[in-house]
Amino acid sequence: MKQSQLFTKTRKEAPSEEMSVSARLLIRGGFVEKISAGVYAMLPLGFKVLTNIENIIIQEMDALGGQRILMTALMPKKNWEVTGRWSSLDVLFKIARESGEFYALGPTHEEEVVPLAQKFVYSYKDLPFSAYQIQTKFRDEPRAKSGLLRLREFSMKDLYSFHADEGDLDDFYEKAKKAYSKIYERVGIKDKTYLTLASGGTFSKFSHEFQMATDAGEDIIHVCKKCGLAINREIKDLYPVCPECQGGEFEEKKCIEVGNIFKLKTKYSAPFNLQFTDKDGQKKAVIMGTYGIGLTRLMGAAVEANYDEFGIVWPGELAPFDASLIAIGSNDPSKNEKIVSAAQNLYEDLQKAGLEVIYDDRIDKSAGEKFKDADLLGMPYRVVVSEKTLEKKSAEVKARNSKTAKLVPLKEAAAGRF
Amino acid sequence: MKQSQLFTKTRKEAPSEEMSVSARLLIRGGFVEKISAGVYAMLPLGFKVLTNIENIIIQEMDALGGQRILMTALMPKKNWEVTGRWSSLDVLFKIARESGEFYALGPTHEEEVVPLAQKFVYSYKDLPFSAYQIQTKFRDEPRAKSGLLRLREFSMKDLYSFHADEGDLDDFYEKAKKAYSKIYERVGIKDKTYLTLASGGTFSKFSHEFQMATDAGEDIIHVCKKCGLAINREIKDLYPVCPECQGGEFEEKKCIEVGNIFKLKTKYSAPFNLQFTDKDGQKKAVIMGTYGIGLTRLMGAAVEANYDEFGIVWPGELAPFDASLIAIGSNDPSKNEKIVSAAQNLYEDLQKAGLEVIYDDRIDKSAGEKFKDADLLGMPYRVVVSEKTLEKKSAEVKARNSKTAKLVPLKEAAAGRF
Numbered sequence: 008m009k010q011s012q013l014f015t016k017t018r019k020e021a022p023s024e025e026m027s028v029s030a031r032l033l034i035r036g037g038f039v040e041k042i043s044a045g046v047y048a049m050l051p052l053g054f055k056v057l058t059n060i061e062n063i064i065i066q067e068m069d070a071l072g073g074q075r076i077l078m079t080a081l082m083p084k085k086n087w088e089v090t091g092r093w094s095s096l097d098v099l100f101k102i103a104r105e106s107g108e109f110y111a112l113g114p115t116h117e118e119e120v121v122p123l124a125q126k127f128v129y130s131y132k133d134l135p136f137s138a139y140q141i142q143t144k145f146r147d148e149p150r151a152k153s154g155l156l157r158l159r160e161f162s163m164k165d166l167y168s169f170h171a172d173e174g175d176l177d178d179f180y181e182k183a184k185k186a187y188s189k190i191y192e193r194v195g196i197k198d199k200t201y202l203t204l205a206s207g208g209t210f211s212k213f214s215h216e217f218q219m220a221t222d223a224g225e226d227i228i229h230v231c232k233k234c235g236l237a238i239n240r241e242i243k244d245l246y247p248v249c250p251e252c253q254g255g256e257f258e259e260k261k262c263i264e265v266g267n268i269f270k271l272k273t274k275y276s277a278p279f280n281l282q283f284t285d286k287d288g289q290k291k292a293v294i295m296g297t298y299g300i301g302l303t304r305l306m307g308a309a310v311e312a313n314y315d316e317f318g319i320v321w322p323g324e325l326a327p328f329d330a331s332l333i334a335i336g337s338n339d340p341s342k343n344e345k346i347v348s349a350a351q352n353l354y355e356d357l358q359k360a361g362l363e364v365i366y367d368d369r370i371d372k373s374a375g376e377k378f379k380d381a382d383l384l385g386m387p388y389r390v391v392v393s394e395k396t397l398e399k400k401s402a403e404v405k406a407r408n409s410k411t412a413k414l415v416p417l418k419e420a421a422a423g424r425f
Numbered sequence: 426m427k428q429s430q431l432f433t434k435t436r437k438e439a440p441s442e443e444m445s446v447s448a449r450l451l452i453r454g455g456f457v458e459k460i461s462a463g464v465y466a467m468l469p470l471g472f473k474v475l476t477n478i479e480n481i482i483i484q485e486m487d488a489l490g491g492q493r494i495l496m497t498a499l500m501p502k503k504n505w506e507v508t509g510r511w512s513s514l515d516v517l518f519k520i521a522r523e524s525g526e527f528y529a530l531g532p533t534h535e536e537e538v539v540p541l542a543q544k545f546v547y548s549y550k551d552l553p554f555s556a557y558q559i560q561t562k563f564r565d566e567p568r569a570k571s572g573l574l575r576l577r578e579f580s581m582k583d584l585y586s587f588h589a590d591e592g593d594l595d596d597f598y599e600k601a602k603k604a605y606s607k608i609y610e611r612v613g614i615k616d617k618t619y620l621t622l623a624s625g626g627t628f629s630k631f632s633h634e635f636q637m638a639t640d641a642g643e644d645i646i647h648v649c650k651k652c653g654l655a656i657n658r659e660i661k662d663l664y665p666v667c668p669e670c671q672g673g674e675f676e677e678k679k680c681i682e683v684g685n686i687f688k689l690k691t692k693y694s695a696p697f698n699l700q701f702t703d704k705d706g707q708k709k710a711v712i713m714g715t716y717g718i719g720l721t722r723l724m725g726a727a728v729e730a731n732y733d734e735f736g737i738v739w740p741g742e743l744a745p746f747d748a749s750l751i752a753i754g755s756n757d758p759s760k761n762e763k764i765v766s767a768a769q770n771l772y773e774d775l776q777k778a779g780l781e782v783i784y785d786d787r788i789d790k791s792a793g794e795k796f797k798d799a800d801l802l803g804m805p806y807r808v809v810v811s812e813k814t815l816e817k818k819s820a821e822v823k824a825r826n827s828k829t830a831k832l833v834p835l836k837e838a839a840a841g842r843f
Binding site: 012013014015037040042043046047048049050051054057072074075076077078079081082083100101102103104105110112115119123126127128132133136138141145147159169354369371376 | 430431432433434448455458460461464465466467469472475490492493494495496497498499500501518519520521522523530537541542544545546550554556561563565579588709789791
């Protein structure tokens with residue numbers, strides 16, 4: 008798209024109350040705007056990033072065989088009373104209707120997905136299956152002060168799996184673990200993200216968190232220096248040595264949770280009496296797993312892990328555009344028509360070649376301002392057309408994560424062969 | 426996908442409290458499930474329909490130049506006090522935090538989009554632009570009893586346009602009107618949908634609603650017999666003759682509103698003081714328009730307009746799958762391997778040809794049950810492979826909206842040439 012059409016603008020400064028680097032850069036770039044503590048609107052560039060994250064997650068969940076659904080934010084109080092979480096979950100937003108009826112505003116969906124499954128599961132033949140949704144979740148976080156990393160309203164993917172026995176859950180759980188690793192790789196945070204043992208509550212020995220190391224985080228993990236498995240500080244006492252490799256040396260890291268997977272077993276199927284008839288004619292409780300990942304938080308985390316002093320350095324799959332195209336005017340105004348026309352052609356050719364391009368066609372901005380904006384916005388490539396480059400029938404191409412630019416013949420550049 | 430994998434099942438009966446045909450068919454087909462009054466979860470087939478509607482709307486909004494954003498459901502009370510709607514909008518869900526802070530749960534987003542625009546609009550050079558979102562909306566509807574037609578929680582597209590003068594708003598408004606007509610055509614309700622004059626409040630003479638004729642509706646419109654323009658009963662007294670063609674004969678129709686467009690002018694920019702500096706250096710209020718369409722309601726409306734005694738007849742662009750593929754076993758079990766293998770090949774070939782297919786591979790269902798389910802689910806084509814069709818190296822193809830089936834050579838059928 009043409010940058011002159013984009014209704015947002017970059018800013019030199021972020022609001023002083025924004026503490027995290029990611030929130031400061033995302034606001035300065037016009038990706039997001041803070042509405043209130045822990046509540047952010049997605050602006051056009053930010054929404055494109057969120058959509059890119061969503062597409063990655065959809066692909067990985069579909070590959071797992073997950074069936075996509077969309078549950079509701081307004082959840083009847085009665086289901087939350089069945090599990091006891093109406094009173095025990097302190098982040099639950101509660102809505103009172105004038106009629107006296109109450110809703111929970113969905114922070115997670117075990118209380119809805121289990122009664123839903125009950126409508127369709129009768130026999131072992133109806134198992135296994137898994138269903139996921141990407142939905143806006145609500146949690147009344149008291150400490151909502153780290154930009155997109157800790158929100159009261161956020162987009163989340165939650166997957167629920169349903170099995171006839173624990174062996175089948177175990178198999179699926181391992182596949183889900185691998186799918187999560189792929190997601191972290193594709194969103195550009197794999198190097199900093201640790202599979203972490205965490206408390207499993209009363210129903211499993213432990214759950215797994217995925218923790219990304221960052222100074223903006225509020226959790227502490229102990230990373231085994233030998234094998235890289237991490238243990239959440241909350242349960243570190245249980246593990247004098249690493250349960251994976253028996254290593255005894257750990258490194259403490261500050262981090263933020265970017266996903267968790269959990270063998271629920273019968274924790275939620277039992278209270279709702281979600282049962283099936285097994286091959287032997289016996290009624291049994293359905294065995295469940297749950298697998299969560301916050302999309303909005305991933306967006307913040309991806310920036311925490313990918314920036315430099317000039318701005319964001321988007322991982323390729325997340326960037327709202329593949330390239331920023333910049334035309335630089337000449338000191339000799341008579342040459343500008345040719346420059347603008349060359350830039351326009353390149354803009355069109357790049358799109359024909361399948362690239363998404365943001366073309367900085369703003370006439371009231373200096374070359375310096377355009378360069379600064381392109382660095383702040385962080386597209387993978389910056390492509391410049393000027394009098395100088397055109398003399399050599401070239402465009403200047405610089406990868407965002409490289410310090411050096413190079414001249415690329417216009418024909419090559421037009422095909423996206425940077 | 427294979428129907429044996431789908432976790433939902435069809436039902437013979439819908440819950441007795443469901444009054445509208447569309448809700449009854451959608452629940453029986455396993456497209457949606459009622460969670461509470463006016464609150465429905467989207468199951469895999471229903472979510473696919475909703476996504477198809479979403480894609481149509483995205484295309485038409487992008488063609489208008491709308492920039493996609495995503496605003497928030499949690500909206501600070503203070504913005505709703507600026508417009509007075511904190512106390513005047515009776516369907517507003519209000520959330521009290523323990524801290525004493527209040528949120529409105531977004532039923533519409535003028536109260537957010539105007540302060541957002543204020544961050545980026547300074548000069549006439551920043552205008553015009555338009556931004557839209559597709560978002561879950563919340564309205565505390567007292568009469569939530571018509572399935573997807575009147576919901577407390579629903580997916581809605583809301584577009585907002587910002588202009589320097591009324592002439593520019595008028596131009597955009599006409600384009601938006603045409604975009605809406607295209608949407609109704611693509612979702613299969615154009616024949617029953619009327620452009621309708623409605624009350625415009627104090628700031629414009631009138632707004633336009635799009636009203637779809639259906640017995641499930643609760644509005645009444647008067648349709649001009651000469652030109653087809655409709656007038657909402659609420660303001661019919663103002664128009665003794667049709668303002669478009671001066672015709673004097675009208676027909677009353679029961680209907681449901683499936684969209685509305687509204688020249689807000691300065692109704693919301695004034696209270697928030699959203700201004701710009703014009704070419705002449707004068708500060709002026711930004712001129713606005715708003716354009717809404719409910720996706721979930723469109724899904725219900727599309728069914729109200731497209732069904733028969735056997736089930737849903739999805740318009741092509743909305744169908745979750747292009748075809749239902751059915752394999753029918755032989756009385757001679759030794760022939761079944763060949764039938765299943767032919768069906769499996771056809772399933773794979775159709776997908777290679779770019780069609781989305783639901784293959785009813787269930788072994789515990791009779792031919793009759795499979796036919797009934799295919800009719801209820803309403804994909805545009807039903808493709809049957811049996812001993813009889815294979816003898817003629819063919820598949821039997823029946824369009825859902827046709828009474829007659831025909832034999833199509835397997836090679837043709839495999840390429841989707843029905």
